[in-house]
Amino acid sequence: MIYNCILIVLTLIPQFHASLEGVCDKDVKGCELKTRYILYDVNPPEGFNLRRDVYLRYGIFVHKLVQNNDINVKLVLPPWSRMFHWKRSEEPEHLPWGLFFDIDSMQKFAPVIELYTFFNELKPTYGDVIIDEVYILQHYQDMFTSGNFEDKMSIEDCNEQISTNFFHYDNITSHNIKCLSFHGFTSQLSSLVHKSEAQTILFDHAEVPLHDRFGDRTYWECRRSMRFNKELIFIANEFRRQFLNSMDEKDGTILPDDWRNEKLRRNALGGPYLSVHLRRRDFVWGRPKHVPNIKNAANQIQEKLHHLQLDNVFIATDASNKEYEELKEHLSNFNVFKYNPNKEVKKKYKDGGVAIIEQIICSYARYFMGTYESTFSFRIQEEREILGFPESTTFNRLCGNEEPNCEKTSMWRIEY
């Protein structure tokens, strides 16, 4: 299939010939498709956990391009820079994905590479990396007034002022930047890739296209491949063992080394503690009806601990120390834990890694309560689906002050 396709390409487009390299059969020269690179980036204010969801859309996108077998493509992962919620340094940091995730594991689902690997592979002969085609995605401006919700895309004037540098690097630029008004699913972008001969294509504002099929088997395969960096898991496991009496053998939370060997199960027990994601800061004023005050949160936690007959609660939170101390005071009859990173962990893994360690500890608890509509909480719920917990221990949240016994959160069940 690849071979046929190349023969056609070679005869029809002679100028393409020069850039073809490698072999597909040891004896036949020049029959492997050249590597093409798809890059993407996300609207700067979007948080870490929403960005993880945007990755799923593009991981699945290239997974399908490769599966269809007529294109040799790699997906370049956008480094983590200038994250809105993280403490800022003067310089953008360009943290690689490998700091937080297990790249080998991700590569078992989709051909992903770090931006620095892309630099090495591309080896520009001149100083700058010039991206062949850049599409800045944007919503149709008239979508809501016209009531026209068909799936569509078209090159239009840019809604916003655009930058000609990408990923906060001066040396990545393009001479071919277009704004693409878009409504629909990520897979629709494949027509652009197929129509083009560009070696490098960048989709900016990649959060605009939607999941093709949110929550189907492929979605979960991609999600399962996103295992965390092993050292972060190790640190979380040490904390569980030392403070929470929690170990995989005893808790029924052993996962196979390779995510491809995971199977559906619902019998994970979890460590003998309640875990809570207590999202504060912008959520307190942004969602006042659904986010409780500290005293109310403490009451709900206490009630749940009684109900579960547990003494230990682990709190993941972005609350101030003052708020956390207040919470602890209200829960003085229980053991309240929070993860405090040492200097080395903090320096190496930054705010992002520390948050992940807290997410992992939450994932392994006997019972989890999240915060209304927080993507940070959603990612913990997914992790628990993968670990094989009964749904009833996972899709729970803290209720607002005026909504006692609020509804459970939507159940996004894992599919195999």
Ligand SMILES: Nc1nc2c(ncn2[C@@H]2O[C@H](COP(=O)(O)OP(=O)(O)OP(=O)(O)O)[C@@H](O)[C@H]2O)c(=O)[nH]1
């Ligand atoms: N350490 C720690 N950090 C947190 C916690 N909750 C939120 N944060 C921080 O706040 C950021 C914002 O939360 P994210 O979920 O990533 O951002 P988002 O995608 O906008 O999602 P939400 O705002 O939660 O819907 C996180 O990336 C963390 O840096 C927490 O429980 N512990």
Ligand SMILES: *[C@@H]1O[C@H](CO)[C@@H](O)[C@H](O)[C@H]1NC(C)=O
């Ligand atoms: C672009 O600049 C960064 C930072 O100065 C550097 O690390 C990277 O190697 C450069 N890339 C290329 C392809 O020159």
